Amino acid sequence: MPEIPKERLEKYLNLQREFKEERYINLNPIQRGGVLTDAAREALLEFGDGYSTCDWCPPKTPRLDAIKRPPIGQFMQDLAEFLGMDVARVVTRCREAQFIAFATLGEPGDYVVVDGLAHYSAYVAAELARLKVKEVPHSGHPEFKLDLDAYAEKIEEVKRETGKLPAAVLLTHVDYHYGNLNDAAVVGKICKKYGVPFLLNSAYTAGVMPIDGKKLGADILVSSGHKSWAASAPTGILALKEELIDRVLARSKIVGDWSKHEVGVKEYALLGCTVMGGPLISLMASFPHVVDRVEHWGEEVEKARYLIEQLERIEGTRQLGIKPKQHTLTHVESEGLYKASQAHKRRGFFLYDELKRRGIVGIQAGLTKHFKLNTYGLTKAKVEQVAKAFLEIAKDQGLTIK
Amino acid sequence: MPEIPKERLEKYLNLQREFKEERYINLNPIQRGGVLTDAAREALLEFGDGYSTCDWCPPKTPRLDAIKRPPIGQFMQDLAEFLGMDVARVVTRCREAQFIAFATLGEPGDYVVVDGLAHYSAYVAAELARLKVKEVPHSGHPEFKLDLDAYAEKIEEVKRETGKLPAAVLLTHVDYHYGNLNDAAVVGKICKKYGVPFLLNSAYTAGVMPIDGKKLGADILVSSGHKSWAASAPTGILALKEELIDRVLARSKIVGDWSKHEVGVKEYALLGCTVMGGPLISLMASFPHVVDRVEHWGEEVEKARYLIEQLERIEGTRQLGIKPKQHTLTHVESEGLYKASQAHKRRGFFLYDELKRRGIVGIQAGLTKHFKLNTYGLTKAKVEQVAKAFLEIAKDQGLTIK
Numbered sequence: 001m002p003e004i005p006k007e008r009l010e011k012y013l014n015l016q017r018e019f020k021e022e023r024y025i026n027l028n029p030i031q032r033g034g035v036l037t038d039a040a041r042e043a044l045l046e047f048g049d050g051y052s053t054c055d056w057c058p059p060k061t062p063r064l065d066a067i068k069r070p071p072i073g074q075f076m077q078d079l080a081e082f083l084g085m086d087v088a089r090v091v092t093r094c095r096e097a098q099f100i101a102f103a104t105l106g107e108p109g110d111y112v113v114v115d116g117l118a119h120y121s122a123y124v125a126a127e128l129a130r131l132k133v134k135e136v137p138h139s140g141h142p143e144f145k146l147d148l149d150a151y152a153e154k155i156e157e158v159k160r161e162t163g164k165l166p167a168a169v170l171l172t173h174v175d176y177h178y179g180n181l182n183d184a185a186v187v188g189k190i191c192k193k194y195g196v197p198f199l200l201n202s203a204y205t206a207g208v209m210p211i212d213g214k215k216l217g218a219d220i221l222v223s224s225g226h227k228s229w230a231a232s233a234p235t236g237i238l239a240l241k242e243e244l245i246d247r248v249l250a251r252s253k254i255v256g257d258w259s260k261h262e263v264g265v266k267e268y269a270l271l272g273c274t275v276m277g278g279p280l281i282s283l284m285a286s287f288p289h290v291v292d293r294v295e296h297w298g299e300e301v302e303k304a305r306y307l308i309e310q311l312e313r314i315e316g317t318r319q320l321g322i323k324p325k326q327h328t329l330t331h332v333e334s335e336g337l338y339k340a341s342q343a344h345k346r347r348g349f350f351l352y353d354e355l356k357r358r359g360i361v362g363i364q365a366g367l368t369k370h371f372k373l374n375t376y377g378l379t380k381a382k383v384e385q386v387a388k389a390f391l392e393i394a395k396d397q398g399l400t401i402k
Numbered sequence: 403m404p405e406i407p408k409e410r411l412e413k414y415l416n417l418q419r420e421f422k423e424e425r426y427i428n429l430n431p432i433q434r435g436g437v438l439t440d441a442a443r444e445a446l447l448e449f450g451d452g453y454s455t456c457d458w459c460p461p462k463t464p465r466l467d468a469i470k471r472p473p474i475g476q477f478m479q480d481l482a483e484f485l486g487m488d489v490a491r492v493v494t495r496c497r498e499a500q501f502i503a504f505a506t507l508g509e510p511g512d513y514v515v516v517d518g519l520a521h522y523s524a525y526v527a528a529e530l531a532r533l534k535v536k537e538v539p540h541s542g543h544p545e546f547k548l549d550l551d552a553y554a555e556k557i558e559e560v561k562r563e564t565g566k567l568p569a570a571v572l573l574t575h576v577d578y579h580y581g582n583l584n585d586a587a588v589v590g591k592i593c594k595k596y597g598v599p600f601l602l603n604s605a606y607t608a609g610v611m612p613i614d615g616k617k618l619g620a621d622i623l624v625s626s627g628h629k630s631w632a633a634s635a636p637t638g639i640l641a642l643k644e645e646l647i648d649r650v651l652a653r654s655k656i657v658g659d660w661s662k663h664e665v666g667v668k669e670y671a672l673l674g675c676t677v678m679g680g681p682l683i684s685l686m687a688s689f690p691h692v693v694d695r696v697e698h699w700g701e702e703v704e705k706a707r708y709l710i711e712q713l714e715r716i717e718g719t720r721q722l723g724i725k726p727k728q729h730t731l732t733h734v735e736s737e738g739l740y741k742a743s744q745a746h747k748r749r750g751f752f753l754y755d756e757l758k759r760r761g762i763v764g765i766q767a768g769l770t771k772h773f774k775l776n777t778y779g780l781t782k783a784k785v786e787q788v789a790k791a792f793l794e795i796a797k798d799q800g801l802t803i804k
Contacts, residue, residue, distance in 0.1 A: 001612040001696075002486045009480075009690040011473045015445045015683055018471075019457045034452020043417045044450050044680065048443055050436020050628025050635045055421045059766055069420075071413045078411075084404045092494040092636055095673040103530065108510060116658065120665040120674060127656040127670045128505065135660035210403040226452025226679055233452045233679025234494055234636065254529040256518065258537035263522040268529045271497040272522060277628055277635025278446065278680065281417055288411040294403075364461055 019361050025382050028362030029176070029329050032376035033208050033228035036282060043285035044232055044278045053276050061265055064273050064280070065089060075284045082291060083221055084212035085239035089249065089267070090283060091274045094203045094224035095121035097238035098170070100269045101199050101220050102129035104248045106167030111158045113166045113196075115146050115182070117175035122201065131167060134158055142320050142333070144178045148186040155194050168197045168220070173211075174204040177372075178321030179329030181205070188217020197244060203227050204329060206237065207290050208376060209297040219244055225279065230286035232279040303383045304328040304375050310387035315400040320370075328376040338369035340397035351393065358389040421763050427784050430764030431578070431731050434778035435610045435630035438684060445687035446634055446680045455678050463667055466675045466682070467491060477686045484693060485623055486614035487641035491651065491669070492685060493676045496605045496626035497523035499640035500572070502671045503601050503622050504531035506650045508569030513560045515568045515598075517548050517584070519577035524603065533569060536560055544722050544735070546580045550588040557596050570599045570622070575613075576606040579774075580723030581731030583607070590619020599646060605629050606731060608639070609692050610778060611699040621646055627681065632688035634681040705785045706730040706777050712789035717802040722772075730778040740771035742799035753795065760791040 019026050021035055036044070047053060047070075056069040065076045080088035091097050098121060102112060108130035114122050116135045126133050134154050139145040151169060158166045171187045174180065184200050191198035200218040202211055207228035213221045218241070225235025240248055252268040255261070266272040274280075308319045308330060316335030319325065337351055344350040352365040363371050375383050395401055421428050423437055438446070449455060449472075458471040467478045482490035493499050500523060504514060510532035516524050518537045528535050536556050541547040553571060560568045573589045576582065586602050593600035602620040604613055609630035615623045620643070627637025642650055654670040657663070668674040676682075710721045710732060718737030721727065739753055746752040754767040765773050777785050797803055 001614050002483055004480055004484050004693050009693060011476065012686050012689050013441065015441075015448060015472050015687050017448050017454055017457070020448075021451065028453070028457070030456065031451065031453045034454075036450050036452075039415065039417075041447060041450055045443060045447055046417060046419050046422075048438050048446050048634050048684070049423065049433065050438075050626075050633055050637075051430070051433045052419055052436075053635070054432065055419070055430070055763075059768070070417050074413065078406055081404055082406050092498070093673065093676075096494070099673060108532075114658075116661045116663075120663075120668060123656045123658065123663065123665055124654050124668055124670045124673050127654055128673060130510075133656065133658060135658045135663075137660050212403050224452075231452055232450050232681075233455070234677050234681070235452075252526050252529055254525045254535065256525065256535060256537050258539050259518045261518075261522075261525065261537075263525055266522060266526055268526045271495065271501060271526050271530060274495075275636050279634075279636070282450070284414050285417050287414050291406050291411060361457075366461070 025360045025378065025386060026362040027360065027373035027375065027386065029372040029374040030227060031362065032328065032374040033230070034226040034233070035230060035377060036232065037230050037286045037289045039285040039289070040230055040232070040282040043281045047278045047281040051276055053280060063265060063267070064276060070281060070284065072280065072284070075287065078287070079237065080239050083206060083239045084214040085218070085221055086242040087245055087249070088237060088239040089270060089274070090225070090280050091236040091238050091270060092234045093236040094201065094222050094227070095125055095236070097222035097236045098122055098125040098199065098201065099128055100238060101168060101222070101248055102126055102131055104250060104269045105197055106131045110164070110167040111162065112168050112170055113151060113154045113158065114170040115172050115175070117144065117146060117177055117180070118170060118172045119176055119201065119203065122170055122172070134166070142318070143322055144180060144320065145322055146180070146182055148182060151187050151190045155190070155196060165194060165196050168199050170199045170201060173200055173202045174327045174329065176204065176329065178331045179204070179325065179327040180321045181326040184216040184218065191219070192217055204327065208294065208300070210294045213239060220248065225283045229283055229290055231283035235275055235279045235283050300328050300376055301326060303378065303380060304330055307375055307383050307387050311390055313402040314390065314394040329372065329374045331370065331372050333370055334368060336394060336399045340399060341368040344397070354393045355389060360386055360389055427762045427780065427788060428764040429762065429775035429777065429788065431774040431776040432629060433764065434730065434776040435632070436628040436635070437632060437779060438634065439632050439688045439691045441687040441691065442632055442634070442684040445683045449680045449683040453678055455682060465667060465669070466678060472683060472686065474682065474686070477689065480689070481639065482641050485608060485641045486616040487620070487623055488644040489647055489651070490639060490641040491672060491676070492627070492682050493638040493640050493672060494636045495638040496603065496624050496629070497527055497638070499624035499638045500524055500601065500603065501527040501530055502640060503570060503624070503650055504528055504533055506652060506671045507599055508533045512566070512569040513564065514570050514572055515553060515556045515560065516572040517574050517577070519546065519548060519579055519582070520572060520574045521578055521603065521605065524572055524574070536568070544720070545724055546582060546722065547724055548582070548584055550584060553589050553592045557592070557598060567596060567598050570601050572601045572603060575602055575604045576729045576731065578606065578731065580733045581606070581727065581729040582723045583728040586618040586620065593621070594619055606729065610696065610702070612696045615641060622650065627685045631685055631692055633685035637677055637681045637685050702730050702778055703728060705780065705782055706732055709777055709785050709789050713792055715804040716792065716796040731774065731776045733772065733774050735772055736770060738796065738801045742801060743770040746799070756795045757791060762788055762791055
């Protein structure tokens with residue numbers, strides 16, 4: 001039996017997070033929508049023990065979505081309705097939701113058409129499902145605007161090359177590079193015309209802004225609980241139109257050759273049950289808040305625009321991506337701060353240091369020329385504090401402020 | 403935008419768990435090893451916010467196992483060492499670990515040889531990886547003892563039928579039906595002889611009893627944090643021998659056809675990052691306790707044997723599976739309690755009612771003839787209380803007590 005020396009275990013005692021919400025203003029682009037509500041915090045602890053969701057698992061249909069206490073089954077129905085979809089499942093991650101869709105809709109060697117700004121998880125999900133990707137281009141610097149009409153061309157291209165339609169089409173509703181919001185309905189229409197399932201990755205939109213899958217023509221809508229639904233990681237959302245249930249949520253058909261054992265009640269691509277503990281319950285506990293907060297999306301965008309306006313006062317600084325911003329995830333290009341970094345003894349790290357000294361974190365250490373931030377859920381006062389900090393830092397470095 | 407009426411959201415306020423550890427003696431067979439430590443409870447809350455593990459994600463190697471604050475990378479190394487393996491990853495579930503192994507070691511249509519008592523997740527994992535299963539038989543009622551030598555025959559059978567070896571061999575170290583402990587080293591030797599990767603499913607063993615993967619000849623060892631490591635769901639463990647790292651943890655090779663985008667740092671079958679929040683941290687926080695508790699496995703088995711001895715005093719009642727018990731998960735067959743249920747107005751539910759009235763839960767409601775329970779981690783006093791309750795209930799029903 002291998003032995004681990006006691007001293008090596010000391011580092012696991014009293015695990016603390018430095019960048020707690022109450023201590024810092026955290027601008028980390030992937031973290032703002034995943035800050036828990038108080039209700040989620042309590043629920044997480046209440047259902048902290050492993051398999052704590054399974055106390056009332058019905059023996060004849062042992063599946064998460066059949067559990068009534070806590071109301072997991074009802075939650076999945078409410079979740080589907082909230083997204084304008086017909087059925088929903090909570091899976092372990094948005095990327096797993098993408099993989100499940102790809103693996104069940106495609107055969108090895110098939111194509112998926114994705115946008116050229118898709119998250120890396122779309123690529124690895126396709127890879128694991130043994131599919132190939134064909135990308136829809138964007139306009140490049142500085143707007144990085146996707147050519148949504150090109151989805152039709154790309155579908156045609158796949159058809160010409162392989163003799164069959166792509167297994168699915170994926171659009172990243174808001175991308176993680178520039179925070180550009182795409183008009184998903186355009187792609188929805190193209191997909192409908194070709195009869196190709198349309199997967200909308202709403203990891204950065206559903207849960208923070210209003211989404212109606214039906215209106216957007218989404219056949220599959222995936223999202224991330226820990227990114228945008230005030231839930232703990234790992235939690236993903238897989239929502240479907242009725243027409244795809246039989247394929248994407250197909251029941252297991254495998255039979256043991258000797259035992260004749262079958263597990264026909266389980267949805268095989270989900271591997272049966274998914275999130276059987278705290279994170280699922282945190283998602284449920286935050287749901288009433290999320291239903292409410294999406295109505296205030298306009299105010300969130302206003303705060304982001306305010307910060308950009310202030311940052312753009314700094315010499316050589318501008319927001320990349322489509323203007324005006326329609327999302328809180330922002331990509332900043334700053335020749336000015338970069339110039340300052342070249343003269344600074346801490347080089348690119350000076351910006352991180354100076355922000356942290358002012359209680360602001362979440363911008364990647366070392367970056368000045370291109371960096372990303374997200375203001376979602378910060379009060380106006382905190383956003384003003386961030387703006388003030390940047391202006392001060394720039395001024396201290398001798399940069400011109402407009 | 404779809405609207406959810408306010409009343410429908412009320413059920414998500416104040417989500418409570420009835421069967422909390424401090425309130426009931428819970429014998430649920432899947433839950434005993436997943437009760438959190440106090441340290442895990444604190445850590446879970448500390449890292450409750452989504453993506454809270456990612457504050458210090460290194461930009462050049464953005465992967466969970468590269469994170470040093472909190473010490474996630476070091477944890478994965480300690481975890482591998484503790485299991486007698488070379489490398490470990492925390493994935494979302496034990497079943498995902500099985501799937502990752504199957505998907506990376508097999509090609510669609512390949513076989514995996516599994517034991518006839520394997521968990522359903524082994525079957526759906528094979529199904530999702532597009533593999534077929536061939537089962538090793540067991541002896542049936544009452545011992546359900548696996549014929550471990552038959553692994554050699556089954557490997558030969560696959561070779562004859564398909565012209566190639568199975569993609570992998572799976573043994574369930576302790577099965578979930580009868581809690582039989584298998585001598586994994588026997589299968590390890592057979593696999594070594596044939597050169598077939600040996601996957602040991604230690605969901606019910608690693609984390610509660612001492613395991614040395616090297617000694618057992620395991621090439622892949624999978625386990626479940628929420629089942630046996632005092633961690634929150636969902637958490638799985640995937641541990642490997644060095645020889646398999648390149649295959650099972652292969653880096654992504656997919657390239658965007660237009661963007662030339664690559665994500666070669668990501669382990670594609672894991673879909674990149676896995677558990678980026680609280681449950682992983684709960685697993686880490688409980689680790690010092692787990693390292694200690696496996697040394698006390700003998701006492702746990704003693705308590706289980708004590709309860710069985712007491713239950714077998716009830717008319718027509720016996721433990722199924724191999725005797726004497728070598729694990730705390732126990733399958734009880736009771737003709738006596740079944741007989742009593744036939745005469746009871748609540749039929750099979752009387753047993754559940756009577757136990758619950760005495761503060762004992764976790765045995766499936768409605769069952770009397772065959773039911774499962776697990777005493778892991780209960781104090782001797784609580785186990786005695788369970789024994790006393792059963793004997794009282796049986797006596798009240800007019801059954802003979804030896």
